Amino acid sequence: MQKKTVNGAPLPAYEQIKRHVLAKIESGAWKPGDVVPSETEMVKEFGVARMTVSRALRELMADGVLNRVRGSGTYVAPRQYESTVLQIRNIADEIAARGHRHAARVLALEPSNDPNAIAALELEAGPVFHSRIVHLEEGEPIQYEDRYVNPEVFPDYLAQDFTVETPNHYMVRLAPIQRAEFRIYAQKPEARVRQYLDMEIGEPCLLLLRRTWVGRHVATSVRLWHPSSRFHLAGTV
Amino acid sequence: MQKKTVNGAPLPAYEQIKRHVLAKIESGAWKPGDVVPSETEMVKEFGVARMTVSRALRELMADGVLNRVRGSGTYVAPRQYESTVLQIRNIADEIAARGHRHAARVLALEPSNDPNAIAALELEAGPVFHSRIVHLEEGEPIQYEDRYVNPEVFPDYLAQDFTVETPNHYMVRLAPIQRAEFRIYAQKPEARVRQYLDMEIGEPCLLLLRRTWVGRHVATSVRLWHPSSRFHLAGTV
DNA sequence: CAGTGGTCTAGACCACTCC
DNA sequence: GAGTGGTCTAGACCACTGC
Numbered sequence: 001m002q003k004k005t006v007n008g009a010p011l012p013a014y015e016q017i018k019r020h021v022l023a024k025i026e027s028g029a030w031k032p033g034d035v036v037p038s039e040t041e042m043v044k045e046f047g048v049a050r051m052t053v054s055r056a057l058r059e060l061m062a063d064g065v066l067n068r069v070r071g072s073g074t075y076v077a078p079r080q081y082e083s084t085v086l087q088i089r090n091i092a093d094e095i096a097a098r099g100h101r102h103a104a105r106v107l108a109l110e111p112s113n114d115p116n117a118i119a120a121l122e123l124e125a126g127p128v129f130h131s132r133i134v135h136l137e138e139g140e141p142i143q144y145e146d147r148y149v150n151p152e153v154f155p156d157y158l159a160q161d162f163t164v165e166t167p168n169h170y171m172v173r174l175a176p177i178q179r180a181e182f183r184i185y186a187q188k189p190e191a192r193v194r195q196y197l198d199m200e201i202g203e204p205c206l207l208l209l210r211r212t213w214v215g216r217h218v219a220t221s222v223r224l225w226h227p228s229s230r231f232h233l234a235g236t237v
Numbered sequence: 238m239q240k241k242t243v244n245g246a247p248l249p250a251y252e253q254i255k256r257h258v259l260a261k262i263e264s265g266a267w268k269p270g271d272v273v274p275s276e277t278e279m280v281k282e283f284g285v286a287r288m289t290v291s292r293a294l295r296e297l298m299a300d301g302v303l304n305r306v307r308g309s310g311t312y313v314a315p316r317q318y319e320s321t322v323l324q325i326r327n328i329a330d331e332i333a334a335r336g337h338r339h340a341a342r343v344l345a346l347e348p349s350n351d352p353n354a355i356a357a358l359e360l361e362a363g364p365v366f367h368s369r370i371v372h373l374e375e376g377e378p379i380q381y382e383d384r385y386v387n388p389e390v391f392p393d394y395l396a397q398d399f400t401v402e403t404p405n406h407y408m409v410r411l412a413p414i415q416r417a418e419f420r421i422y423a424q425k426p427e428a429r430v431r432q433y434l435d436m437e438i439g440e441p442c443l444l445l446l447r448r449t450w451v452g453r454h455v456a457t458s459v460r461l462w463h464p465s466s467r468f469h470l471a472g473t474v
Numbered sequence: 475c476a477g478t479g480g481t482c483t484a485g486a487c488c489a490c491t492c493c
Numbered sequence: 494g495a496g497t498g499g500t501c502t503a504g505a506c507c508a509c510t511g512c
Contacts, residue, residue: 049482058498069498157512307479307508
């Protein structure tokens with residue numbers, strides 16, 4: 001295998017193979033569920049020993065990128081949703097997993113020149129895209145979503161119907177999220193949020209702030225308010 | 238290498254080596270910072286190829302258990318603290334990292350027969366150990382810690398001085414935490430918590446519930462209240 | 475310069491899946 | 494039974510550390 005270099009240092013063959021596979025997935029050439037070439041095929045393609053291919057694919061499985069089944073083949077793993085605290089899924093899927101109905105009220109979907117939002121997306125200038133949506137579980141509001149989106153990453157964001165598909169689902173469908181940063185607060189909601197979430201006066205919100213990256217771009221910056229009486233975060237490590 | 242079996246299935250050699258190393262660390266025979274035997278030595282000890290030892294040690298490094306330095310050797314990694322939302326550290330270390338002073342007020346340290354606590358620790362009967370501590374940052378309360386501890390795992394818990402060392406630090410020092418489960422809530426604090434945390438009426442708490450496991454035992458079940466004005470959780474994925 | 479870990483090869487045997 | 498991944502061997506060359 002020809003040694004490619006990054007800043008002068010040669011990259012190990014197994015690392016080059018990993019990047020090749022990741023590039024295929026990120027470009028969309030290989031989609032979730034697709035079979036990827038077998039070890040034997042990659043051995044021929046890259047001109048390396050089978051152990052080397054095996055290590056590359058094994059590590060990608062450990063990272064959750066691939067699934068491997070002995071006797072069957074190697075498959076592209078399903079997309080990971082915006083992960084917050086380890087594994088919070090798309091709110092609609094989460095509601096569906098509880099056997100409940102999800103609905104969404106789109107309050108706003110428009111361009112915005114909010115300087116704070118432009119800064120959060122690490123852009124020089126606006127406009128950026130802005131949406132405000134209330135998510136309902138069995139008719140009860142459970143999340144107030146205030147989202148800013150990078151138009152360079154999702155140019156068609158404003159043309160979507162978010163009563164049918166959540167923004168999170170839409171974005172994950174189009175681009176793989178590679179990194180996320182989050183902060184969690186307990187907060188007294190401002191009046192508008194409190195009303196949209198149908199909360200009693202004095203009831204606190206669980207507020208989740210999150211930014212996600214696609215490649216070198218900040219893809220989205222979102223604030224999610226949840227009524228404490230109907231929502232909490234959970235996970236294991 | 239002699240094949241050991243678990244429920245009839247033979248265990249791969251690299252997996253046996255991993256378990257051997259983990260057992261050494263968990264038993265305390267190898268402590269954080271210690272050099273562990275080199276690959277060459279383990280090759281002789283286990284009678285396997287160097288690649289096999291290499292894989293075992295490489296995977297343990299990926300898990301954060303070992304650190305490996307080319308040209309130097311393989312070392313036991315420092316202990317991981319109770320991880321909550323990915324990487325929240327021991328509150329005292331966190332405060333120290335901000336360059337601030339930590340202090341603790343021990344409100345209670347006693348046996349308890351609270352049936353909820355006994356159930357949370359998955360024990361048949363009590364008593365279990367109970368502590369309530371307020372942690373202060375620069376003199377301001379920042380965490381109210383209500384903790385139940387499994388006496389089978391930490392028999393000397395009640396004899397400790399938690400103004401000197403936090404319970405988390407004490408427990409991590411004695412036993413490696415292997416699994417954790419957490420839930421995060423926004424909550425109106427009860428009067429007692431509000432007073433100990435010196436909070437204004439109406440200010441919400443960020444409440445973190447956590448259980449941690451050592452081997453098959455629930456080691457501890459803890460509720461951590463934080464004033465929202467002075468505390469939030471953060472992390473990256 | 476001896477010892478360490480990082481990577482790689484060219485084979486091998488095996489358990490398993492799928493047809 | 495052909496093809497897949499899981500593991501393993503016995504070598505090898507290399508970059509790096511620490512004396």
